[in-house]
Structures are given as structure tokens and as C-alpha cells.
Amino acid sequence: MASKAIPSETQRAKLERKERVILEAARTIFVDHGFDGARMQEIARRAGIGEGTIYSYYDSKAELMLAVLQRFWDGLTLEAEGVMASVQVPDFFGRLDALARYHLNTVIVNADFINLTFALRRNNSEVSVSRDHLRHYVAVFDRQFLRGQDRGELRADAVLWQARDIFYGSLEYSARSIEMTMEGDRSTRDQQPVVDDMVALFRAHYGAAAEREAAGGATLAGLSRQVEQLTETIASLASRLS
Amino acid sequence: MASKAIPSETQRAKLERKERVILEAARTIFVDHGFDGARMQEIARRAGIGEGTIYSYYDSKAELMLAVLQRFWDGLTLEAEGVMASVQVPDFFGRLDALARYHLNTVIVNADFINLTFALRRNNSEVSVSRDHLRHYVAVFDRQFLRGQDRGELRADAVLWQARDIFYGSLEYSARSIEMTMEGDRSTRDQQPVVDDMVALFRAHYGAAAEREAAGGATLAGLSRQVEQLTETIASLASRLS
DNA sequence: AAGGCTAATTGAATAGCATTCGATATTGTC
DNA sequence: GACAATATCGAATGCTATTCAATTAGCCTT
Numbered sequence: 029m030a031s032k033a034i035p036s037e038t039q040r041a042k043l044e045r046k047e048r049v050i051l052e053a054a055r056t057i058f059v060d061h062g063f064d065g066a067r068m069q070e071i072a073r074r075a076g077i078g079e080g081t082i083y084s085y086y087d088s089k090a091e092l093m094l095a096v097l098q099r100f101w102d103g104l105t106l107e108a109e110g111v112m113a114s115v116q117v118p119d120f121f122g123r124l125d126a127l128a129r130y131h132l133n134t135v136i137v138n139a140d141f142i143n144l145t146f147a148l149r150r151n152n153s154e155v156s157v158s159r160d161h162l163r164h165y166v167a168v169f170d171r172q173f174l175r176g177q178d179r180g181e182l183r184a185d186a187v188l189w190q191a192r193d194i195f196y197g198s199l200e201y202s203a204r205s206i207e208m209t210m211e212g213d214r215s216t217r218d219q220q221p222v223v224d225d226m227v228a229l230f231r232a233h234y235g236a237a238a239e240r241e242a243a244g245g246a247t248l249a250g251l252s253r254q255v256e257q258l259t260e261t262i263a264s265l266a267s268r269l270s
Numbered sequence: 271m272a273s274k275a276i277p278s279e280t281q282r283a284k285l286e287r288k289e290r291v292i293l294e295a296a297r298t299i300f301v302d303h304g305f306d307g308a309r310m311q312e313i314a315r316r317a318g319i320g321e322g323t324i325y326s327y328y329d330s331k332a333e334l335m336l337a338v339l340q341r342f343w344d345g346l347t348l349e350a351e352g353v354m355a356s357v358q359v360p361d362f363f364g365r366l367d368a369l370a371r372y373h374l375n376t377v378i379v380n381a382d383f384i385n386l387t388f389a390l391r392r393n394n395s396e397v398s399v400s401r402d403h404l405r406h407y408v409a410v411f412d413r414q415f416l417r418g419q420d421r422g423e424l425r426a427d428a429v430l431w432q433a434r435d436i437f438y439g440s441l442e443y444s445a446r447s448i449e450m451t452m453e454g455d456r457s458t459r460d461q462q463p464v465v466d467d468m469v470a471l472f473r474a475h476y477g478a479a480a481e482r483e484a485a486g487g488a489t490l491a492g493l494s495r496q497v498e499q500l501t502e503t504i505a506s507l508a509s510r511l512s
Numbered sequence: 513a514a515g516g517c518t519a520a521t522t523g524a525a526t527a528g529c530a531t532t533c534g535a536t537a538t539t540g541t542c
Numbered sequence: 543g544a545c546a547a548t549a550t551c552g553a554a555t556g557c558t559a560t561t562c563a564a565t566t567a568g569c570c571t572t
Contacts, residue, residue, distance in 0.1 A: 068530060078551040080532075089530065102496050147389055147509045159450075189447055190467050194436070197443030201435035208401075228566090232474040256473060263364020267371075285520090310559060320522040322561080331559065 047085055055096045059140050063093055063147060090148065095146050095158060101161045104134060108168040120176030121227055121235075127169060128199060128223045133216055135178060135203040144146045169195055186234050289327055292317045297338045301382050305335060305389060328466060329354055332390065336399065339387050343403045346376060350410040362418030363477075369411060370465045377445040411437055422441055428476050440468060 053075035057066045068089060072079040088091040108130060115126045135142055145157050169192055176182040202222045210218050295317035299308045310331060314321040328334040357368045377384055387399050411434055418424040444464045454459050469491060 067528095072552095079530090080552065081550050083531070084549065184311070187463070188468070190444065190464060193443035193447055194440040194467075194471065197441070198436040201439030201442075202432065205435055206432055221429070222432060222435075225429070225436075229436065229471065229475040231374060233471045249466035256477075259361065260367075260473070261365055263359050263361045263367060266359040267364050267368035321559090322523065323521055326520065329560095341566070 046075075046077070050077070050082060050085055050092075051096055051099060055100075058093055058096060059142060062087075062140075063144060093144065093148055097141070097148065097157050098161050099268050100138075100141055101145070101157060101165055104138075105161075105165045105168065107134070109163065112168060112172065118179070120172060120179065120181040121231055123172050124176075124230055125223060125227045127172065128195070128226045129216070129219065131196070132199050132203055132206075132219050132223060135200060136206060136219070139203065139207060142192050166192055166196060180236055181232050182230075191230075191234060194229075195226070198229075286321070286488075288317075292319070292324060292327055292334070293338055293341060296334050297342075299384060300335055300338060303502070304382075305331075305386060335386065335390055336456075339390065339399050340403050342380075342383055343387070343399060343407055346380075347403075347407045347410065349376070350407065354410060354414065360421070362414060362421065362423040365414050366418075367465060367469045368473055369414065370437070370468045371458070371461065373438070373443055374441050374448075374461050374465060377442060378449060378461070381445065381449060408434055408438060422478055424472075424476050425478050433472075433476060437468070440471075463464055 050071070054066075054071050057071045057074060061067075066089075068079055068082060071092075072082055075082075082092065086095060108127065111126055111130045112123065117123065133259050148156060168186060173182065173186075173188055173191055177184055177186065199222070206218055206222070278494075283454060292313070296308075296313050299313045308331075310324060313334075314324055317324075324334065328337060350369065353368055353372045354365065357365050359365065390398060412430060415424065415428075415430055415433055419426055419428065441464070447498055448460055448464070
């Protein structure tokens with residue numbers, strides 16, 4: 029009985045190879061034609077198998093794409109972790125720079141794919157790239173941020189998820205802007221200003237120095253900061269009144 | 271010949287009314303079931319017309335949804351402009367606060383719809399909400415930002431489109447985070463911290479004062495200027511209240 | 513107001529595609 | 543080598559957007 033449940037190694041290896049072939053074919057077709065544009069027949073043909081066979085590996089077209097996307101995101105996560113491992117500086121802002129550069133470039137180069145991720149999620153609410161996969165990916169940022177806080181480089185009262193949304197949200201929109209402006213031209217030259225701006229932003233807004241200033245006594249800087257907070261308070265009040 | 275080309279006013283009005291009925295029905299069905307889930311038959315039934323008739327108004331399901339979405343975005347643009355018009359303070363950061371609050375809440379409340387906008391764009395590359403519609407919407411931010419620069423509240427060397435991407439990108443991601451955390455609970459209470467953080471971020475990173483601080487601490491002249499602006503704001507508020 | 517012309521409307525017929533399923537082939541076991 | 547269990551196949555199915563030939567409503571002329 030056990031023998032029927034557990035195929036021999038070679039058999040299992042064969043199935044896994046075939047699975048990879050299917051995924052590879054699917055990836056190509058999905059990238060070329062998008063989700064709706066992709067034909068199961070074409071994927072099958074490219075993988076060199078019958079249409080029905082795909083369904084013994086994946087329950088539906090959506091799940092096939094899901095598998096393709098999850099592989100893709102796992103790859104990205106590994107790459108991002110590799111980038112972080114290879115950056116030698118301990119400085120948070122230096123590491124953030126590297127991560128931002130990697131992420132922005134990745135998002136631009138793999139724009140089709142990343143769009144498919146969200147298109148699937150939005151279209152087919154049943155099937156979506158598991159939250160865990162994306163969480164795993166953004167965890168690379170989270171670890172750096174927490175470490176920056178531990179090292180005292182970042183404000184201790186900063187909220188992690190807000191910072192994360194700012195990082196990835198801004199970069200995604202920036203990627204789109206860059207794509208629109210520089211049709212076809214994928215040089216990283218245009219990306220540098222965005223990355224620099226992002227790092228400067230984190231330094232100005234989340235850097236611990238600003239906080240230290242605020243905590244200081246009756247310095248000019250402290251006063252200045254107080255005035256700013258006052259301004260903000262009043263403005264906020266005012267807009268709430270209207 | 272001219273008479274056939276130009277239907278009488280009542281006739282045109284009738285057609286336009288029918289168009290509105292179709293759009294209204296389509297909107298409901300699309301929101302309820304998403305793009306793929308929506309059945310043309312159901313839309314037709316809800317609009318009280320035959321299926322084929324829809325195709326004499328719109329070439330395809332995608333274009334029908336496009337029309338629905340464009341109406342929706344136009345509405346949002348008007349609302350956002352209304353919010354900006356109603357905020358009495360001239361202070362950039364106060365106005366940004368109001369805009370962020372409006373945008374974040376809107377994105378959360380209309381999440382389905384906004385997702386559909388991008389799902390359509392990503393799925394069906396032929397048809398997408400015209401760039402002009404979205405540009406029109408984000409122009410509300412652009413105007414505020416430029417004005418802030420003119421008033422000397424923002425760094426003159428800030429790049430508009432980068433700031434815009436940071437604003438809208440961060441808020442979109444934050445909206446998703448908030449949606450995930452607070453299932454069903456749509457109180458604006460949870461949104462306030464995000465808005466506050468965004469305003470503080472702009473102040474720290476794009477504010478002209480912050481730059482001066484970073485370049486060598488606050489100056490008396492700078493403080494004096496801020497106090498002047500505060501006075502102005504308060505006076506304007508006071509006259510508003512009386 | 514009747515007749516004729518045009519444009520609008522209809523819903524049954526068409527066509528494209530994911531998915532299913534019965535038949536067939538392959539693999540592993542004794 | 544025969545049997546059981548899997549895996550594979552691709553034609554048949556079913557579901558929908560879209561088309562189209564027939565019908566109806568609106569408007570103008572006389």
C-alpha cells in the first residue's frame with residue numbers, strides 16, 4: 029500500500045521536472061499576453077503536453093498563475109536578502125539606499141509581472157498571491173528598519189508599518205512615473221534621484237537626530253520645532269472646522 | 271440630411287438619460303461582482319433593456335467599465351477640489367493635511383472601485399482609465415505643492431513628481447494596510463495617525479524650514495517668519511469664527 | 513394623419529475559451 | 543507478463559461576451 033502512495037524518486041523527480049516545465053511555459057505566456065490574453069492551449073503546447081494535463085497539476089488558470097507568481101516573489105525575496113547580505117556598511121541609511129535601488133530597479137524591470145500580481149488579486153478575489161509571500165518580501169525592509177532603531181539611528185517612536193508603506197508605496201508609484209517618462213530606456217541613471225530622495229526622506233523624517241533636537245531644552249532649534257508643531261496643530265484644527 | 275444627423279433635443283435627452291441608466295446599473299453590478307464576475311445580462315436586466323442595446327452605447331464590456339470609472343474619477347476630482355476650496359488656512363501643511371485626510375478616506379471607502387481602475391488597466395491593456403483623468407485628479411496636489419513653493423514653505427529644489435508619488439503612493443499602501451487591519455471598521459480614527467505622519471514627513475523632508483535647520487540650525491529670521499505666518503493663520507481663523 | 517425613412521432595440525445565434533471527462537497510455541509491482 | 547494505479551490526452555461541455563437579422567419606435571414630409 030505504501031508503495032502506491034509514494035512514487036519512486038525518479039518518478040517524483042519526473043513529475044517535478046514536468047511541473048517546472050509547465051511553470052516555465054506559463055510564465056512566458058502570461059508575461060507575453062497577460063492573464064486574460066493567455067490561452068491555456070498555448071501554455072500546454074509550449075510545455076509540450078495536453079491541455080487537460082495542466083489541470084492535474086493546477087486546479088485552474090488562476091491557480092497556475094498564482095504558482096508562477098509565488099515562485100517569482102520567492103526569487104525576489106532571495107535576491108533582496110542577498111543584496112542586504114552583500115552590503116558591508118552597517119549604517120541604516122546606506123543599507124536603505126541599496127534596498128531602494130534594488131527594489132526600484134526590480135519593479136521597473138519586472139513591471140509586467142508585478143502588475144500581474146495585483147491584477148490577479150483584484151480580479152479574482154478567490155485566488156491571490158498569499159499575503160505571506162508578500163509579507164516575506166517586505167520583511168527584508170522590516171528587519172533593516174528594526175535594526176536601525178536598535179542602533180539608535182532611527183526614532184524609537186516610528187511606526188514600522190507606516191514607514192514600510194511609505195517606502196514601498198512611494199517606490200511603486202515612482203517606478204510607474206519613471207516607466208512613463210522613459211519609454212523603453214531602462215538605464216538606472218533615472219532611478220538614482222528617486223532613491224536619493226527616498227533616503228533623504230527617511231533621514232529627515234525618521235532619523236533619530238530630529239527627535240533629539242525636539243527633546244532638547246530651550247535651544248533655538250527646540251523653539252523652532254515647537255513653533256512648527258504649533259503651526260501643524262492650528263492648521264489641522266482649522267481644516268477640521270471647515 | 272441635417273435632420274437625421276442631429277436628433278431633436280428631447281431625443282438626445284432621452285438617449286442621455288438611457289446612458290445614465292446603463293452606467294448606473296453597470297456601476298452597481300461591477301462594484302458588487304468585480305469585472306470578471308459581472309454579467310452583461312445582469313447589467314442589461316438591471317437597466318431594463320436588452321443585452322444588445324448596451325453595445326450600441328459601448329463597444330465592449332471593458333469600455334463600459336471604463337466609462338463608469340471615468341465618471342467616478344471625475345467625481346473624485348471635483349470633491350477633492352471642493353475640499354481644497356473649503357479649507358480656509360493658507361498654510362501648505364494644513365491644506366496637505368486636509369487633502370491627505372480626504373484622499374485616504376476616499377481610497378478606503380471606495381477601495382473596490384479604485385482597485386477596479388487598476389485591475390482594468392493591468393488586465394486589459396487596450397482599455398484603461400485615460401491618463402488625463404488620473405492626471406486631472408492628482409493635479410489637485412500639484413497645485414498645492416507649487417503654491418507651497420511659491421510661498422516659501424517648501425524647498426524650491428523639491429521635484430514635484432517625486433513628492434506626488436510619495437504622497438499618493440504612500441497613502442495607497444497605507445489604505446491597504448488599514449483595510450487589512452480593521453476589517454469592516456471604517457472609522458476615520460485609524461486614519462489620523464497616517465495622515466499626521468504624512469504631514470510630518472512633508473514638513474521634515476520638503477519643508478523649507480527643515481532644510482535650513484539641516485543646513486545649520488534654525489535662525490532667528492526663520493523663526494520670525496514662521497511666527498508671522500502663524501499670526502496670519504490665526505487671524506484668518508479668528509475672522510472665520512466671528 | 514398616413515407613409516416612409518432612419519435610427520434604436522431586441523434576444524436568439526455565434527464564437528471563444530476554460531474546464532471536464534471518458535478513453536488511452538505509462539509506470540510500478542508481483 | 544499481467545494487474546493496478548496514475549498520468550495524459552484532446553474532444554465534448556458549458557458559460558459568456560459579442561454579433562446580427564428582424565422588429566419597433568421616432569421623426570419628417572405631404
